[in-house]
Amino acid sequence: MSELTKMQFPEGYQCQYKEKVMKLANMIGRKKADAVPGGEGSYQWDDPEYVCLEAGISDEMAEVALCLGSFEKKTVPQVAEMMGKSAEYCREVLMDLAVYGACKVGTLNGEDVFWTETWIPGHMEMIVNNAENIKKYPVVAYAMEAYGRVRGGGSVGSFPVGVGLMRVIPIQSAIDGSSRKADYEEISKYVEENTIFCVSDCSCRTDREVMGEGCGHLKEDMCIQMGTAAEYYIRTGRARQITKDEVYEILQRAEENGLMHEIPNADGPGKTHAICNCCGCGCLSIRTATMFKNVDMIRSNYVAKIDPEKCTACGQCVENCPVNALKLGQKLCSSTPIVEDITSTSTPRDEEWPEEKWNVEYRVNRENVVDSGTSPCKTKCPAHIGVQGYVKLASQGKYQEALELIKKENPFPAVCGRICNRSCEQACTRGELDNPVAIDDIKKFIAEQELDPAKRVIPKKRHDYHDKKIAIIGAGPAGLSCAYYLALDGYTITVFEKEKRLGGMLTLGIPAFRLEKDVVEAEIEFIKEMGVEFRTGIEVGKDVTLDQLRQDGYDAFYAAIGAQGGRKLGIDGEDAEGVLTGIEFLKGINSGNCLDLTGRTVVIGGGNVAVDVARAAVRCNSDSVSMHCLEGRDIMPASEEEILEAEEEGIQLCNGWGPKRILTENGHVTAVEFKKCLSVFDEKHRFAPQYDEEDCVVVPADQVIITVGQSIQWGNLLDGSDAERNPNQTIKADGFTYQSGEPDLFTGGDCYTGPKFAIDAITAGKQAAISIHRYVHPGQSLVYGRDRRQYKELDKKAAILEDYDHTPRQKPDHAKGDRLHSFRDYRGTLTEEQVQRETSRCLGCGVTKVDEYMCLGCGQCTTKCKFDAIHLERVYDAEGVEFTQMPPVVLKHVKKRMERIAQKKREEPQKEGTRES
Known part of the structure; x- marks a missing residue:
């Protein structure tokens, strides 16, 4: 027996050998009546079936339970007569057994009856659904988890479609209008046939939580019981009674949050006593499909089908498929295999x-993507936004829906529409033909509606976790993003910002001619309207410590302080009057302290911030501005668009020069001496500049602005914590979960990666929010069931692009004005007519592919698609059977399967021989 097929036990568990409890386990499992406990034909002492009973049942209790038999309803007098004991004693023990979960209790003809059922769906769930059992005997959770894992391999392939113990029921909206559906495939049928309902915690997710392996889908109020099952659950304190309207509310909430419906399938054709709302990463029934590929045991009669003409590979169906049956692929023809x-x-x-x-x-x-790749725009975007999807929605005039799709990954579309580094456009397949699609300009147009408070739509919160308090430290793009997604989940969020203004470097580090501050404020206002509290002028570590915040009830922290300090060069003269860092310069401007830079300004640096500094210097009345950087023009870190804008504004680019020293007179800068840079990187592309110390030039300067990087200023924030820093002062954290060495402290953005782009920080903020959600709830893993978001782009060079729209790339008109003497953003926005032209240029590279065998037919994908591109199609005609009628059906199926396996083995040598010949 491998480790996979063994029962796991919590640390310190000791097995007790209770013979009558073992006999009870054998009876429930329909073993032979004369099976010797622990011997051949019997369960073993470490089998989950025995362990789940042993924890809370004595031999005396088991003796009473043995009188019930299997699937036979007995009254108290009947059991008392069989036991030769008083009815009072038997009633008390039977009720104890029912409360524990080893039997059920109900009424028949006005009299209590007791009976035993299956393990699952049945006693194991009943035992785990008793909260007291979990507290006293956590081993029962381990037993239920082990049951499907230990027994699952033996059942693979044994059940025909529709005959498994559990069955997926499609989300009803996914099959409404289907001419071939049967009433037993509609979730409403089971609700309408009942009058009494209750809701309990999900037993599968309870198991996962107890074992510390939760997937972030929480257990509370997930499983609905109906009829006699509801009566039993309510009577034994397992669940709270709810109304029919509440049932539908729970089902809708489950669907909205990406969950699917399953029912116990052993009550007989078209019958059930419960509805489970399941996730593929936690559910032990769906594990049958995902781990063992035994899909037929739980599938519905439906399979998802894709209309490739409508599909935009936005990825929403892929991300929400519970069994990874959907992947993104390529729609374009190719000269290489796809x-x-x-x-x-x-x-x-x-x-x-x-x-x-x-x-x-x-x-x-x-896996999100097939081996041959998918859309380059989605792949290269750090946030993996469904670019092709929102471009298509914009082409249809569905701007609000396009905005919703963007905000699945990026709560700052208006900001990014102005300052994004456009990695999606750089990767765009259309760029192989003429010019990339103007993705950022389309996004900017879409986001305009959110800047108008009258058009703003505050999203519905997915959950309500207001009792959990989270502190965000830093109100830059990473912190704000984290706050947005945690607020969406209903947490109580407070953002602490040491500056007086919110936005971090969006507000203080980017000049208004690139990002006007009312745009930042509008998108922050949106987050305020979601209930997030902001406290400015407070430096965590100085004005309040992490420990003090813990005492105030904060459950977790997100450190996103950015990189808001400048960096010096370590050369002579840089402390002279007239020398300052680029960050210092931009912060002053954005705080309203615009310097008068009359004279000659030398900017040292070649990145986007250096360009911003140089262009700002022009607007601060500098007579001349020059940029000096190590890199050649072709490898400058700044984007091509920004370099061209700098050149248009008269800024002189001096490539291939590194600063040697700053010359001064009477303590004030007079010039900078530069030396020729021969190479920037070594053979491994590590930064290792080489110079010709003899080839130097002296450039006169009245002020020098050093823009060669940013520093991270932690202050006392991390004092007393176990969080560690790297030599460059970035914080050490897990690259996937963003958890630091201090377990309740998560991080992201520039203080983790070093200076990067806003979209990178936004992405980190969302991922940290996912981790924090898991961290603050007991028993949740930070990694299980989590999308690693690994994407691969298609081979653009091999794409066959013969028939496409030849419309040229659209460019927005710019406002007229003296831009060299104003910090106003003169860049325009595409008109609606231009947006329609530009969206027509998209080649629609990607498409979703379906593994029709693996598809459960749950319909979750159809609820996420905004394009009517995916539907459920009925391909099977199977109905469930009652548990006692299953054996002959299963045996018949097993026999046919063995014949197919044998036939396939006989055919394989012939195929091999054909290939060899």
């Missing part, structure tokens, strides 16, 4: 399925 069909050809239907074929790591190895 993945067209991902439907599994190797399945348990006609193959033996040993352990080496199991997907044991299914909770961490999801």
